[in-house]
Amino acid sequence: MVNQTPIKIFTDNRAAIQASSNPKSKKHIARQIFLSLLSSPNIKLNWIKAHAGYFGNESADLQAKSAADSETTNIHQIKFSKAFLKTHLKKFLTQEWQRTWEDATTGRPIHNIIPKVSFDPVCWTREEILFFTQHGPFPSYFNRFKILPSPNCSCGQVGTPLHYATECILTSSWHIKKPAENLQKIWFRRVAANKNSRLLIRKIVQHINNNRALFRPD
Numbered sequence: 077m078v079n080q081t082p083i084k085i086f087t088d089n090r091a092a093i094q095a096s097s098n099p100k101s102k103k104h105i106a107r108q109i110f111l112s113l114l115s116s117p118n119i120k121l122n123w124i125k126a127h128a129g130y131f132g133n134e135s136a137d138l139q140a141k142s143a144a145d146s147e148t149t150n151i152h153q154i155k156f157s158k159a160f161l162k163t164h165l166k167k168f169l170t171q172e173w174q175r176t177w178e179d180a181t182t183g184r185p186i187h188n189i190i191p192k193v194s195f196d197p198v199c200w201t202r203e204e205i206l207f208f209t210q211h212g213p214f215p216s217y218f219n220r221f222k223i224l225p226s227p228n229c230s231c232g233q234v235g236t237p238l239h240y241a242t243e244c245i246l247t248s249s250w251h252i253k254k255p256a257e258n259l260q261k262i263w264f265r266r267v268a269a270n271k272n273s274r275l276l277i278r279k280i281v282q283h284i285n286n287n288r289a290l291f292r293p294d
Contacts, residue, residue, distance in 0.1 A: 088126035096121065104159035166209045170195075185210050188261045188270045192212050203281035204274055207237050208264065212239070213284045215292060240280050241267070246291060247283060250276040 087093065095106035099260065113119055173193045180187070181275045186209060190198065206212030215235030219227035229235035231245055242254035252273055255263035267273040284291055 080118050083116075084122055085119065086122050086124045088124055090123050093121050093123055104157045126204055132195060183209075185264070189265050200274075201278055202267075203285075205277040207241075207277045207281055210237050212237065212281055212290075213288055224253050224292065226293055228293050229291055232293075235291060238263075240284065250279045250283075252276055 092106075095101045095103055096109040099107065099110050101110070113121065170193060176189075177183075177187065177193050189208060193198050200208065203212075211217055214237055215224050215225040215229055216239075218224040227234050229239060229244055229246070233239050233244065235244075238254075238260065241250075241252050243251070252267060267277065
């Protein structure tokens with residue numbers, strides 16, 4: 077048989093009462109209290125004024141202060157909800173991830189475009205990844221790893237992603253306006269953010285991939 081003995085709980089924390097009365101509260105503990113009160117109508121929460129001389133309330137405050145001031149309090153004995161741990165661990169890991177991303181010496185072309193880490197995918201195509209990482213079918217990239225003897229395109233210029241996207245005669249059908257040298261980083265960010273520009277980039281990389289011999293110097 078369910079115990080129907082009336083139970084009254086007094087607290088001077090008005091915010092806690094309001095949170096516990098909200099079924100959509102973002103606080104996991106508040107939602108648990110709401111469900112407990114919903115299933116136990118004999119339990120009532122009541123607000124009382126703080127520091128008004130109520131013995132029980134003053135005693136509770138004294139016990140809380142004693143626990144907070146105690147040097148023997150062991151943080152490992154405190155139980156946290158899964159939601160609390162998940163939120164704070166995710167925040168901590170994101171901060172560490174951001175710090176690592178900012179301090180890294182590799183991946184700087186992508187850092188220029190995406191300076192802040194995120195769990196949301198960018199959803200680039202393979203061609204876009206090759207272009208923006210600058211690790212694609214470009215003579216400048218292959219020359220870095222001694223795969224090609226020269227970094228030049230067959231047109232005589234250095235075969236960088238920017239070269240093919242803006243000035244190479246072999247990709248003129250899909251050119252994007254070339255930026256000033258001091259604006260190249262901004263140019264890459266804007267191209268990455270523009271759907272039409274990314275379409276041109278995909279066509280350029282596909283064209284290079286399908287005609288690699290055409291882009292290599294004799």
